[in-house]
Amino acid sequence: MNKDYYDDSKPDFFKQVFQVAAQIPFGRVTSYGAIAKYLSAAKSSRMVGYAMNASHSLKSTIPAHRVVNRNGLLTGKNHFNTPTEMENKLKSEGVLIINDQIQDFENIFWDPKELDY
DNA sequence: AATGTGACATACC
DNA sequence: TGGTATGCCACAT
DSSP, rough: OOOOSOOOOOHHHHHHHHHHHTOOTTBBBBBHHHHHTTTTOOOOOHHHHHHHGGGGGGGSOOOGEEEEEETBOOGGGGGGGTHHHHHHHHHHHOOOOEETEEEHHHHOOOOOGGGGG
């Protein structure tokens, strides 16, 4: 058969991103760069966001709203169904957001490396 | 095969 | 203090 969209059965770089993103604890957030580093591809931070974009086609629910840039800014909110959905979901998880900027970002920041513990 | 693209990150001016 | 420029690399066309 053809590789309909993104087959999560393949060891694509995307899949790795999805795997990590899916493990982000509730009410916590992480950055693209952190995920990239965890995948030994710190220089492919852009791909992380790119992967999130592909998550639209995924059947699995990827908490892309828990992934923000290094500044804790909701740069990708624009890619959601509605620009307000991202911060809306985060707020539902107890994340305080002001002007698309996550408050206390360092406090709720979650590093994928914690998986090793 | 080659070119374009991007939900980042960093450096520089 | 904030915009511009460049690197970076995997995916799309």
